[in-house]
Amino acid sequence: YFLCSIWGGEKRIAVTFKFFVYTFVGSLLMLIGLLFMYFSTADQSFSWQSFQAVQLSAKQETVLFWLFFVAFAIKMPIFPFHTWQPDAYEQSPTATTMVMSGIMVKMGVFAVIRWLLPMFPVAAAQSANLIIVLSVIGMIYASLIAIRQDDIKRMIAYSSIAHIGLMSAAMFTNNATAMEGVMIQMFSHGVNVIGLWIIADLIEKQLGTTNMKELGGLAQKAPVMAILLVVMALANVALPLTNAFIGEFLMFNGLFQYNMVMAAVAGISIILAAVYTLNMVQRVIYGNVNATTEKASEIPFNIQVALVIITLMILVFGVYPQPLLDLTGDTVSAIFVNK
Numbered sequence: 380y381f382l383c384s385i386w387g388g389e390k391r392i393a394v395t396f397k398f399f400v401y402t403f404v405g406s407l408l409m410l411i412g413l414l415f416m417y418f419s420t421a422d423q424s425f426s427w428q429s430f431q432a433v434q435l436s437a438k439q440e441t442v443l444f445w446l447f448f449v450a451f452a453i454k455m456p457i458f459p460f461h462t463w464q465p466d467a468y469e470q471s472p473t474a475t476t477m478v479m480s481g482i483m484v485k486m487g488v489f490a491v492i493r494w495l496l497p498m499f500p501v502a503a504a505q506s507a508n509l510i511i512v513l514s515v516i517g518m519i520y521a522s523l524i525a526i527r528q529d530d531i532k533r534m535i536a537y538s539s540i541a542h543i544g545l546m547s548a549a550m551f552t553n554n555a556t557a558m559e560g561v562m563i564q565m566f567s568h569g570v571n572v573i574g575l576w577i578i579a580d581l582i583e584k585q586l587g588t589t590n591m592k593e594l595g596g597l598a599q600k601a602p603v604m605a606i607l608l609v610v611m612a613l614a615n616v617a618l619p620l621t622n623a624f625i626g627e628f629l630m631f632n633g634l635f636q637y638n639m640v641m642a643a644v645a646g647i648s649i650i651l652a653a654v655y656t657l658n659m660v661q662r663v664i665y666g667n668v669n670a671t672t673e674k675a676s677e678i679p680f681n682i683q684v685a686l687v688i689i690t691l692m693i694l695v696f697g698v699y700p701q702p703l704l705d706l707t708g709d710t711v712s713a714i715f716v717n718k
Contacts, residue, residue, distance in 0.1 A: 444502035454487030458517025473580035522651035557633020564626030596668035
């Protein structure tokens with residue numbers, strides 16, 4: 380909140396207020412749920428064991444599930460709780476945006492996996508269809524809006540909403556394969572989106588804009604930046620041999636087993652992702668150098684090192700994802716055994 384409101388862009392106050400309202404409402408709903416659970420425990424405790432021992436009626440479990448889910452859905456965010464995100468990403472300092480997109484939104488996903496699904500399994504199963512439908516709608520909706528964006532930052536923001544929508548849908552399939560894909564994608568998307576934000580920040584600092592209408596020809600002025608951006612763009616599309624492919628493949632596999640129609644509709648977002656991502660690459664990297672991009676220069680060495688590390692992670696885990704599968708496999712098995 381303070382990072383955006385103090386050091387953000389010219390619309391930072393309005394954007395920060397919207398962000399505050401969303402997160403405040405979500406936190407308030409979660410607080411109500413926590414207090415109800417607390418007073419329902421035998422020993423007046425916030426411990427996990429005490430919460431699980433509470434005997435809830437079907438109606439109570441459903442109400443509590445939605446109180447917590449809305450709070451976590453705002454944090455992720457997914458449709459229709461997402462409208463704070465594009466403005467916040469655009470107006471926040473890039474370092475703050477990297478924290479939000481790489482870490483904060485994943486906290487919402489983690490909270491659903493670690494807390495919501497185990498605590499309210501019956502309500503989660505009953506609400507799964509509605510949440511998956513909302514998530515898939517959000518994927519298509521965000522992807523279509525991303526295609527229309529001229530600003531790199533807003534395009535990345537809507538792209539993130541689409542990716543999180545797939546994670547949300549996969550989480551509620553009650554499928555171990557999909558859940559493993561979600562965990563892998565949490566890591567992969569965090570890596571990829573941070574790389575995209577670093578390059579967007581470099582472009583903004585060098586050229587004073589992230590408006591794609593004013594860009595073009597960067598491959599001629601900064602070839603290393605262009606190559607790194609292409610690799611990260613391909614990872615954003617989840618191209619095979621990039622780190623995002625395995626997670627997305629597993630999530631679609633689980634979603635297909637749950638509902639073929641939902642999987643087919645969600646699959647449209649893959650095509651749309653290629654459209655908006657490759658359109659961004661074409662508009663930023665290729666074409667002729669203009670008055671704005673004439674002053675572009677190559678990436679400083681220290682930032683090159685960071686971006687090369689990210690690129691290596693994209694390629695290494697894309698070619699050899701077994702370490703990620705080993706890391707998440709036991710965790711997913713434990714989750715479904717406990718169920």
